[in-house]
Amino acid sequence: MIRLHDTARNEVRPLELRTDGAVTMYVCGPTVYGPPHLGHGRFSLVFDVLRRYLAWSGLDVTYVSNITDIDDKIIHRANAESRPWQDVTAECEDLWWDAMAGIGVLRPDQTPHATEFVDRMVEMVGELVDRGHAYTTSDGVYLSVEAVEGYGLLAHQSLDDLVAGAGDRAVVGEEKRHPGDFALWKLSKPGEPSWPSPWGDGRPGWHTECVVMSLDLLGDGFDLHGGGLDLAFPHHENERAQAVALGRDFAHHWMHNGFVEVAGEKMAKSVGNFTTLTQLLESHDGRAYRVLVLQAHYRSPVEVTPATIGRAEATLQTIDALARRTEALPDAPPDGSVLDAFRDHMDDDLNTPRAMAVVFETGTRINTLLDAGDTGAAGPLLASWRSMLSAVGLDPRDSSAELVPDDVLALARARDEARAAKDYGLSDQLRDELVSLGWVVEDTPDGTRVRRT
Numbered sequence: 001m002i003r004l005h006d007t008a009r010n011e012v013r014p015l016e017l018r019t020d021g022a023v024t025m026y027v028c029g030p031t032v033y034g035p036p037h038l039g040h041g042r043f044s045l046v047f048d049v050l051r052r053y054l055a056w057s058g059l060d061v062t063y064v065s066n067i068t069d070i071d072d073k074i075i076h077r078a079n080a081e082s083r084p085w086q087d088v089t090a091e092c093e094d095l096w097w098d099a100m101a102g103i104g105v106l107r108p109d110q111t112p113h114a115t116e117f118v119d120r121m122v123e124m125v126g127e128l129v130d131r132g133h134a135y136t137t138s139d140g141v142y143l144s145v146e147a148v149e150g151y152g153l154l155a156h157q158s159l160d161d162l163v164a165g166a167g168d169r170a171v172v173g174e175e176k177r178h179p180g181d182f183a184l185w186k187l188s189k190p191g192e193p194s195w196p197s198p199w200g201d202g203r204p205g206w207h208t209e210c211v212v213m214s215l216d217l218l219g220d221g222f223d224l225h226g227g228g229l230d231l232a233f234p235h236h237e238n239e240r241a242q243a244v245a246l247g248r249d250f251a252h253h254w255m256h257n258g259f260v261e262v263a264g265e266k267m268a269k270s271v272g273n274f275t276t277l278t279q280l281l282e283s284h285d286g287r288a289y290r291v292l293v294l295q296a297h298y299r300s301p302v303e304v305t306p307a308t309i310g311r312a313e314a315t316l317q318t319i320d321a322l323a324r325r326t327e328a329l330p331d332a333p334p335d336g337s338v339l340d341a342f343r344d345h346m347d348d349d350l351n352t353p354r355a356m357a358v359v360f361e362t363g364t365r366i367n368t369l370l371d372a373g374d375t376g377a378a379g380p381l382l383a384s385w386r387s388m389l390s391a392v393g394l395d396p397r398d399s400s401a402e403l404v405p406d407d408v409l410a411l412a413r414a415r416d417e418a419r420a421a422k423d424y425g426l427s428d429q430l431r432d433e434l435v436s437l438g439w440v441v442e443d444t445p446d447g448t449r450v451r452r453t
């Protein structure tokens with residue numbers, strides 16, 4: 001069984017499953033008020049890799065990731081641009097799914113929208129009030145964190161330390177009983193989107209959204225709750241606090257991925273740095289970000305710059321070249337020892353850098369065998385190589401999948417016609433023309449194929 005770092009216990013331990021053979025995971029999704037940024041790309045890739053790997057290992061995975069479609073930031077942007085808030089969320093959700101497709105992230109099995117669960121959130125807040133763990137103020141309903149056993153579990157700090165660490169930000173409002181208390185329900189101001197509740201029209205707090213959606217869709221004691229490290233505190237701490245205050249069994253394992261750094265180069269656009277995932281995808285192969293994420297451990301920082309993405313693209317080229325070279329080779333049973341080595345690394349707290357080293361070594365061995373003409377011995381290694389790539393969601397792409405402009409395709413077809421007519425002078429001339437345009441020209445049984453280097 002896979003072992004993963006658990007933020008709550010601060011140790012790597014086996015992922016224990018509620019039901020044998022099935023994994024339930026909830027990962028906090030985006031608040032849709034702007035284009036997805038690089039950090040969104042990283043958490044989406046980390047958990048997409050985990051999900052694919054668990055499924056590859058034979059587990060039945062249920063993956064839920066939400067869309068937060070009501071939030072102060074959404075309201076601010078809608079007001080600033082004088083447009084309905086639903087317009088902002090619809091536009092940004094489209095950008096989100098486009099970007100996810102661009103980096104090859106599979107759609108979650110369920111993508112609950114916060115606004116679809118408001119009735120359930122009102123019920124849960126009511127229950128917390130009834131139990132005496134929440135109280136009303138003039139602007140909403142708050143959870144009393146002092147009533148929560150073990151508050152600070154994910155932050156690894158006591159409530160007193162958390163309050164002391166917050167400094168001036170922790171000044172208690174006139175009505176808040178404790179600086180750590182947080183809003184479960186926010187009363188709306190005139191003109192703001194709102195839903196009815198026993199405490200007045202308003203909207204749910206962010207922490208309330210996720211605890212309701214995860215428990216509703218995955219049930220008590222689901223297996224794994226994840227997100228970026230920045231969500232551990234206060235967001236996940238506060239989700240957990242509500243579940244504890246309700247006496248519910250919440251997530252059994254907490255997994256957080258590290259940050260994205262752009263520190264190596266200035267953020268300015270003038271040096272070509274990216275600030276959003278959408279920007280990165282405009283000029284680069286989306287698979288390159290996956291390669292970059294795989295080559296770092298998920299708990300370590302990743303530096304995302306044109307230079308690091310460029311190196312990842314070079315890595316992709318070696319993968320694609322081997323895929324092209326081996327595309328006609330038949331399937332063989334995989335090599336068990338190669339897959340075992342890969343699995344050992346993946347099961348060791350998702351050690352993708354080591355697992356990818358196994359993938360690359362296998363690729364080198366295949367190339368060496370093919371150079372020697374030993375296709376028979378290459379077969380099992382090739383099957384293993386293909387299988388490992390699928391486990392981490394990397395699709396080798398042959399040149400036919402590449403976008404080749406129509407005029408270039410026309411030159412390639414003209415060359416095929418020249419060769420068919422045995423006009424080798426013209427055929428060579430057309431080859432030179434394609435090369436001068438920056439294309440690599442290959443002869444295949446199906447005719448001329450062109451690709452970028």
Ligand SMILES: [Zn+2]
Pocket residue numbers: 027028029210235
């Ligand atoms: Zn969340």
